[in-house]
Amino acid sequence: MNKNTEIKAKPRKNAVVMFIHKMGSPPWFYDFTGKFIPWFWLIFGALTVWGLYLGLVKAPADYLQGESFRIMYIHVPAAWMSMLIYSTMAVLGFIALVWRIRIVEILAMSSAPIGAAFTIVTLTAGSLWGRPTWGTYWVWDARLTSELVLLFLYLGVIGLYNSIDEPRKAARAACLLAIVGAVNLPIIHYSVKWWNTLHQGSSISLLGGSSIDTSMLWPLLIIAIATKFYYAANLLTRARVSLLEQDMRKAWVREVLKEKN
Amino acid sequence: MSHTPFIWAAYSIGAVVLLWCAVAPLAKRKSIATNIRRLIQIEERSRDSDS
Numbered sequence: 001m002n003k004n005t006e007i008k009a010k011p012r013k014n015a016v017v018m019f020i021h022k023m024g025s026p027p028w029f030y031d032f033t034g035k036f037i038p039w040f041w042l043i044f045g046a047l048t049v050w051g052l053y054l055g056l057v058k059a060p061a062d063y064l065q066g067e068s069f070r071i072m073y074i075h076v077p078a079a080w081m082s083m084l085i086y087s088t089m090a091v092l093g094f095i096a097l098v099w100r101i102r103i104v105e106i107l108a109m110s111s112a113p114i115g116a117a118f119t120i121v122t123l124t125a126g127s128l129w130g131r132p133t134w135g136t137y138w139v140w141d142a143r144l145t146s147e148l149v150l151l152f153l154y155l156g157v158i159g160l161y162n163s164i165d166e167p168r169k170a171a172r173a174a175c176l177l178a179i180v181g182a183v184n185l186p187i188i189h190y191s192v193k194w195w196n197t198l199h200q201g202s203s204i205s206l207l208g209g210s211s212i213d214t215s216m217l218w219p220l221l222i223i224a225i226a227t228k229f230y231y232a233a234n235l236l237t238r239a240r241v242s243l244l245e246q247d248m249r250k251a252w253v254r255e256v257l258k259e260k261n
Numbered sequence: 262m263s264h265t266p267f268i269w270a271a272y273s274i275g276a277v278v279l280l281w282c283a284v285a286p287l288a289k290r291k292s293i294a295t296n297i298r299r300l301i302q303i304e305e306r307s308r309d310s311d312s
Contacts, residue, residue, distance in 0.1 A: 066264055067265065068267060070268050075271070114282060117278050121275045121279065124271065128267045128268075128271040132262055230279065234283055240290075241286045248293070248300070249300075254297065254301060257294055257298065
């Protein structure tokens with residue numbers, strides 16, 4: 001066979017690449033993610049009930065802090081989530097700016113209100129834990145202040161996104177702010193090491209041992225996993241709503257609404 | 262000092278904030294769906310009057 005006329009088999013695309021390509025299509029994304037949301041809520045609910053039962057009922061009171069240590073089961077997972085969601089938002093923001101993928105822009109922007117909610121929970125629960133433990137609701141120490149700065153960064157991203165009419169331009173500006181604000185994350189994490197703070201240092205380490213008894217540690221880990229499912233379910237719900245709003249005049253949105261009726 | 266009110270307050274505020282954060286997009290979805298249906302009705306009416 002002539003070299004020029006030789007028929008070459010079309011190279012098959014990797015399954016992961018194909019999946020990413022499909023996720024870029026709004027109708028496919030809307031349909032595919034909709035199947036997972038109820039399961040994510042269900043897992044979140046089951047893990048939360050289990051974790052709270054172990055943490056609030058079964059775990060013994062702390063020898064030093066007494067019953068107030070139980071605030072840990074909402075404060076610590078919320079604090080972890082506030083940082084994890086910001087990191088995710090910054091990474092998604094970077095991808096959105098480099099590759100200009102609309103779904104990724106939407107996911108980054110949908111993360112901001114969830115992250116802000118977790119940061120509010122972190123600050124209020126921490127403040128309510130601080131009163132019986134330190135004798136004060138608030139102190140301007142490095143950990144508390146940097147977490148408050150994180151809340152302002154979330155509010156800044158939400159505000160900037162909502163202040164520009166064109167959603168894609170708005171997302172690009174807000175993604176840039178999210179990326180710049182990521183500099184605050186190591187400051188929050190290392191604040192208890194770099195400065196002499198009233199806030200205690202880490203009790204749990206992935207590499208080293210934890211200084212918490214396992215009867216207290218397990219409920220914390222279970223609730224920490226539960227919050228990941230909350231984030232996933234809430235993020236996908238918000239992303240789907242944003243897609244409906246942005247594509248209001250497109251045929252696929254009308255098809256979706258017709259199917260619902 | 263009793264710690265119970267602090268624990269209750271922390272969990273109550275946490276529950277309200279996270280519940281609001283979960284319910285808000287559902288309410289928004291409902292209003293968007295209503296708007297889209299209204300838009301479809303207007304378009305259909307104008308199409309009928311044209312024909």
